[in-house]
Amino acid sequence: MDLAREHDLRGKAIADLLECASYGVIYYGADGRMIYENPAACVLADHGMLVERVADVLALGVPGPPVERIVARTDGTKVRAWIWTTPMLDSSGKIAGALVGVIPSSNKPQQHLLELEAVIDSMVDGVFVIDRDLRFTFANIAGATARGLRLNDIVGHTMDEFSARLRVRHPDQRPYTRAELPLVRAMTGEVVRGLDKIVFNSVTGQDVHFRISASPVRDREGTIIGAVEVASDVTAVVELETLKDEFMQVVAHELKTPVTVVKGFIDLLLRDAPPDMRSDKRRKMLDAIDRGANRLAKIIDDVIDVSQLHLGRMAVRSELVELTGVVRKVVTTAQLDAPHHVFRMIGLDRPIRIRGDALRIEQIIKALVDNGTSYSPEGGDIEVAATIRDTQVVVTVTDHGVGIRAERQPRIFERFYRAHTDTPYDRGGLGVSLFIGRQLVRIMGGEMSFESQDGVGSRFSFTLPLWEDR
Amino acid sequence: MTRSVLVVEDDDDLRSLVAEVLAREHCDVREAASGEAGLDDIARNGRPDLILLDMRMPGMSGAEFARELRRRGEMLTIVVMTAAVSARTLAEEIQAAAWLAKPFSVSALVTIVRTFLGEDVQRLERRAEP
Numbered sequence: 354m355d356l357a358r359e360h361d362l363r364g365k366a367i368a369d370l371l372e373c374a375s376y377g378v379i380y381y382g383a384d385g386r387m388i389y390e391n392p393a394a395c396v397l398a399d400h401g402m403l404v405e406r407v408a409d410v411l412a413l414g415v416p417g418p419p420v421e422r423i424v425a426r427t428d429g430t431k432v433r434a435w436i437w438t439t440p441m442l443d444s445s446g447k448i449a450g451a452l453v454g455v456i457p458s459s460n461k462p463q464q465h466l467l468e469l470e471a472v473i474d475s476m477v478d479g480v481f482v483i484d485r486d487l488r489f490t491f492a493n494i495a496g497a498t499a500r501g502l503r504l505n506d507i508v509g510h511t512m513d514e515f516s517a518r519l520r521v522r523h524p525d526q527r528p529y530t531r532a533e534l535p536l537v538r539a540m541t542g543e544v545v546r547g548l549d550k551i552v553f554n555s556v557t558g559q560d561v562h563f564r565i566s567a568s569p570v571r572d573r574e575g576t577i578i579g580a581v582e583v584a585s586d587v588t589a590v591v592e593l594e595t596l597k598d599e600f601m602q603v604v605a606h607e608l609k610t611p612v613t614v615v616k617g618f619i620d621l622l623l624r625d626a627p628p629d630m631r632s633d634k635r636r637k638m639l640d641a642i643d644r645g646a647n648r649l650a651k652i653i654d655d656v657i658d659v660s661q662l663h664l665g666r667m668a669v670r671s672e673l674v675e676l677t678g679v680v681r682k683v684v685t686t687a688q689l690d691a692p693h694h695v696f697r698m699i700g701l702d703r704p705i706r707i708r709g710d711a712l713r714i715e716q717i718i719k720a721l722v723d724n725g726t727s728y729s730p731e732g733g734d735i736e737v738a739a740t741i742r743d744t745q746v747v748v749t750v751t752d753h754g755v756g757i758r759a760e761r762q763p764r765i766f767e768r769f770y771r772a773h774t775d776t777p778y779d780r781g782g783l784g785v786s787l788f789i790g791r792q793l794v795r796i797m798g799g800e801m802s803f804e805s806q807d808g809v810g811s812r813f814s815f816t817l818p819l820w821e822d823r
Numbered sequence: 824m825t826r827s828v829l830v831v832e833d834d835d836d837l838r839s840l841v842a843e844v845l846a847r848e849h850c851d852v853r854e855a856a857s858g859e860a861g862l863d864d865i866a867r868n869g870r871p872d873l874i875l876l877d878m879r880m881p882g883m884s885g886a887e888f889a890r891e892l893r894r895r896g897e898m899l900t901i902v903v904m905t906a907a908v909s910a911r912t913l914a915e916e917i918q919a920a921a922w923l924a925k926p927f928s929v930s931a932l933v934t935i936v937r938t939f940l941g942e943d944v945q946r947l948e949r950r951a952e953p
Contacts, residue, residue, distance in 0.1 A: 602908075609906035610834050613926035617840040620929040621847075650926045657908055668909055712911075 377434075377455035380441070381407045383448055394455060398425040401505050403436065403453050410438045410451045421458060422509070423470065423491075433458045433466060479563070479584040482570065483536050487511050490579065499563075499586055501556035512536065520553040524562070524591075525665050535567035539580035544568045549587075562591040598660040605656040612653060616646040651782070658789045659768060669796045670710040673820050676746060677701045679711060680737050683718045693732035696722075700739040706820035707746050709797040714817070717793055720786040721750035721813045727780045728773065729754025729810065745799065745816045753810040762805060766791050790815070826940040827851040829871040831861040831888060832904065833880040841875060841904075844932050850940070858883030862891060870899060873939050875923075878905040878913055889917035900939055 371378050377394030381387055385408055387400070397403075402422060410417050417438035423431050437454040470493075473480050479496025483489050492507040500519055507515070512534065521529045531537055535545045545567040551560050563584040570579040619642050626636055661667040677698075684696045707714075718737070725735045729752045736751040757765060761772045771784035791801040794815045805811035828850045832838040838854055845852045853871060855861035857880055865871070878885035889901055903914040906925040914922035921935055 606906050609925040610837055614834070614836040614840055616926055617837075617844070617929050617932075621840075621843060624929075646926075653926070661908060668912070 376457065377453075379403065379453045379455070381411070381451045381453070383411060383450050385411060388450065394453075396426045396428070397455065398427050399505060402509060403438075403455075406436065406438045407451045407453060410440050411448060414440050414442075414448050416440065424455065425504075431467060431470065477586075479582075479586075481507070481536065481582045481584070482579055483512070483540075483582075484579045485540075485577075487513075487537070487540070496584060499554065499561055499584070500552055501554035518553075518555060520551075522551040524549045524551065526551070535565045536580045536582050539567040539569050539582070540577060542569050542577060560588075561586060562588045595664060598664050601656050601660045602664075605653045605660075608649070608653050612646060612649050616643070616650065619643045619646060655783045655785050655789065659783075659785050662789065662792045663768075667793070667796060669713055669793065671708055671797070672710065674707050674709050674711045674714055676705040676707050676714070676739060676748070676817075677703065679715050680718060680739070680748075683715060683722055684737060687719070687722045687726060687735075691726040691732075691735075694726050694729065695732075695734045697734055697736045698738075699736055701737065705739055705741070705746055708818045708820050710793075713793050713797070717790045717815065718748065718750070720790050724786065724813070725750055725752035725754065725811070728752060728756075728778055730778065741819065742816075744819050744821070746819055747814055747816050749812055749814045751810065751812040756807045756809050756811055757803075757805040758807050762803075765803070766801075787813075825849065825851045826872040827853060827868075828873045828875060828936065828940070829853045829855060829861060829864060830875045831855045831858060831880075831885070832875070832877040833857060834877070837877075837904075841932065844929055845936060848933060848936050848940075850936065857881070858885065858888035858891075861888055865892070865897065865899075870897065872900070873936070874899055874901045876901050876903055876919070878903060878907060886913070886917050889919070893918075902935055902939065 371391040374391060374393055377397060378389075378391045379387060379394045379400075380389040385404065402424070406417050406420075419435050419437050421433060421435050423433050424436075425431050435454075435456045435458060437456065439452050440448050441450040441452055443449040473493045474495075476493060477495055479499055480491070480493045481489060481496055482491035488509065488511045489507045490509075492504055494504065497504050497507055502515065513531075516534075521534070523529060529550060535548050535550075538545050545565065548565045548567075550563050550565055552563060553559075554561050564587045565582060565584050567580055567582040569577045570581055572578050619639055623636075623639055623643065626633075626639065658667070680698060680701050684698060688694070688696055722735060722737065729735070731754070733753045734751075736749070738749045738751070740747050740749075755773075755776075755778050757772045764770045765772050766787050768788045769784045770788075771779070771782070773779045774784075787801075794801045794817065798818050799816040801813065801815040803811060803813045828845050830838055830841050830845070830852065832841065832854075833856055835856070838856065842852045842854055853864055853868060855864050859882060861874070861876075862883075876885045876888065883891075885903065885905070892899060892901075901917065901919040903910065903917070903919045903922040904925060904927070905913055905922065907913055910922045910924040913919075920939060923931060923935060
């Protein structure tokens with residue numbers, strides 16, 4: 354047999370083999386264009402993932418490392434396969450093209466995995482898995498669709514490659530830093546639960562709100578080899594909450610005028626009441642209506658503040674405020690309402706210039722002073738003190754009253770939490786003044802904290818920036 | 824001399840409360856239930872010494888009323904009465920002299936009226952201008 358004939362026969366044998374092979378073989382030219390694919394390769398739905406690897410091989414001239422990927426077929430099924438890429442050299446050693454093999458992984462575990470994948474793909478929640486290099490090794494359809502991405506945009510890529518397009522933000526629209534991302538946190542071993550984030554879907558042009566859980570994935574030895582994230586689309590819930598807050602605002606707003614009328618006319622009636630009416634029943638009735646109207650007014654203000662804060666629409670000024678005057682005003686009014694308490698102002702014998710919103714600062718101090726008098730029913734001292742620390746002022750309000758039980762302390766800054774419910778010291782109210790106070794302080798660039806001992810008293814502190822002349 | 828105060832407020836009950844308080848302060852009270860009625864009143868009865876102005880009214884709003892006055896060259900002292908959260912900003916926007924955030928108390932109303940109809944009213948009026 355001559356050499357040319359033997360060469361032909363070998364060529365035909367290889368061609369026949371490729372035509373009936375169960376694994377895919379694709380040949381790309383040096384320019385990266387596909388020249389040949391065998392029937393097994395023809396059923397692959399998407400060559401995008403291969404093209405990238407071929408480009409690498411053509412550029413570097415060395416075989417790419419085999420990788421295991423899930424590849425979609427044109428009939429909609431998926432298969433897990435090993436992908437091999439190797440350069441083809443001509444007789445002179447120049448790169449003439451690249452050969453790609455797509456070889457299905459062994460059948461038994463694959464069936465199990467595909468079933469699992471089918472289950473995860475039919476989930477409503479998004480599921481993502483990353484490896485140690487923060488590269489996505491898995492994403493389900495719901496997860497990709499909700500973000501306006503295709504699976505191929507995600508799997509095989511690192512989060513940095515598409516995070517800019519997603520504009521990942523906190524519920525208050527602050528952008529997420531890389532270290533704050535749930536999957537990045539999970540890679541450090543942390544289990545993240547109930548974290549909220551907003552993601553922009555460029556397909557629908559809408560923001561999507563997610564509630565995220567993430568946890569590390571460990572191997573048998575306990576080493577972290579990746580992380581998994583589950584994301585529930587809570588957009589509808591968030592929209593409903595916004596609607597609720599807006600509704601609360603409208604209701605509270607509409608109540609303001611009638612409450613002004615009630616308060617005003619009672620005030621006039623009380624002014625008109627003759628001096629000998631003091632012990633009269635009718636006078637007591639008027640006093641009760643007056644108190645009721647004042648409580649209504651307080652509730653209306655609280656509801657509006659809470660919903661404004663929740664909606665992120667609280668407008669807080671940043672202006673020069675003279676703290677000592679504000680404290681004096683609050684203390685003077687408080688002394689009229691609480692004649693059995695002794696109010697002391699410490700470190701407030703000279704003007705203190707700070708930056709903030711004068712009305713809001715007055716509201717915060719008043720809330721703390723009112724709490725102090727309410728929860729020290731025996732009377733006693735209420736101290737309001739100011740100390741300068743670096744570029745900040747620390748304001749403390751101290752009472753010597755009933756204190757807060759240790760087990761209730763962690764929750765006192767929560768919305769609608771009332772630490773004194775079911776105790777003889779329950780003073781009613783919405784349980785929002787500390788929530789509002791702390792949020793306002795934070796908006797003005799400070800922080801609020803407290804210490805308290807059951808039966809001894811409480812001390813609330815907050816910081817605010819000192820005014821700096823520029 | 825009796826000071827005249829124009830109350831522009833669409834809520835009848837609130838308007839009569841404010842009018843009652845003003846009457847007790849010996850003011851000459853003029854009432855208008857809308858912005859348009861307020862402008863009519865000024866055209867007919869002349870400039871009041873003080874205007875207490877509701878912001879949200881059907882038809883002409885408080886802000887539109889204030890703008891129209893300014894357009895006519897009337898520099899009048901206005902105190903805004905509003906239920907809006909941003910009472911102070913609203914007052915600043917129409918260059919009002921002060922604001923009363925609803926629900927306000929009778930004593931707050933009295934303080935405002937005495938301040939702006941008192942002896943130093945000229946000084947405050949000037950400060951209210953841009």
